[in-house]
Amino acid sequence: MSVIKAGYLIAYDYEFVKNSLPRVYDHVSEIIFAVDIDRKTWSGVDFVIPDEFWDWVSAFDTGDKITIYQDNFYIPELSQINCDTRERNMLAEKMGQCDWYIQIDSDEYFVDFGAFVQKLENYKPTEPTTVKCTVAALYKQVSSGFLVVNKSTETLCFATNNPVYDMARDNTSGNKYVYWDDLVLHQSWARNPEEIKLKLRSWGHSPDFDIESYYNLWNAVDEFNCYCLRNFHPFTPEMWPELLAVKGTIDEILNSPEIRAVVSLPPVKKKGLLSRTWKQIRG
Incomplete structure (x- = not known):
């Protein structure tokens, strides 16, 4: 049996891990939560994680798999993306030896994590x-x-079996890249306006686009005009071709056997757009 561990970055969007963790927990041997000891984002913005959240983690961790790793992940002299990359490398080192290192953000939800682990x-x-x-x-x-x-x-x-990250989760210096069709839903933008503003100020990629202009676009979109939006990713427009309105809660969408039919995926490529790294995108 392969030893497979998972690491999470826990920050201001800690609540989303309540959607992600239950899909992961039974399929890995150990889980590490990395959280800044001073409760600062990569841009130095303060955040608070209430005791109630840690109570939930303790109650959920029936298999005693979760370790809380606290350290200084905000370095004022580093850019946001470099703080991001640094924390991921520190988390990987904390995870110790294993066959596969999986890093998941709090707001990322595998549709079928069990199948993904079986393939690993x-x-x-x-x-x-x-x-x-x-x-x-x-x-x-x-x-x-x-x-x-x-x-x-x-x-x-x-x-990855070689966790040496050089741009957020990318490790392009020698690693072979493979592409699997396992679908992950990312609650990156489906948040309230104040959370979106905090995300835009704290995100590792915030310097890459006009955050105020993009916030105005996001704020204007609804279920009636969303079909008019085309090629709207903030700094690689063609990456997000169009929007689709899907009914239901997060759990209902994730547990729906039709989700793969509803969210159309393009053919997986080994070259071209799908193979571009953040380093290549940002130049």
Whole structure:
């Protein structure tokens, strides 16, 4: 059996892990939560995590799998993306030896994490390897459900046997990249306006686009005009071709057997748009 561990970055959006963790917990041997000891984001913004959240974690952790790792992850002299990368490397080191290192953000929800882990169990590469999956962003919550990015060409790194990160979760210096069709829903943008403003100020990629202008666009979108939006990713427009209104709660959407039919995925490619790294996108 492969030893597979998962790491989470816990910050101002800690509440979202309550949606993500239950889908992961039974399928890994150990889980590490990395949280800044001074409760600062990568841009130095203060946040608070109430005791009630840690009480929930303790009650949920029936298998005694979760370790809380606190350290200084905000370094004023570093850019936000460099703080991001640094924390992920520190988290990987804290995870210790294993066959597969999985890093998941609090707001990322695998549709079928068990199937993803089973594939990792059966995959035995002989070289440093990173596994990327297609991500469909939950763009906005509306009265009937969510606006979801359809036909997304966005991919993110989730698992690696060589956790040496050089741009957030990317480890491009020597790792072979493989692309799997496991679908991950990312509640990156489906938040209330104040949370979106905090995200835009704190995100590692905030310097890459006009955050005020993009906030105004996000704020104007609803279930009636969303079909007019095309190619709207904030700094790689074609990555998000269109929006689709999907009815239901997060759990209802994730547990629906039709979610893969509803959110159309393009063919997985090994070259071209899907293979671009953050380093290549940002130049």
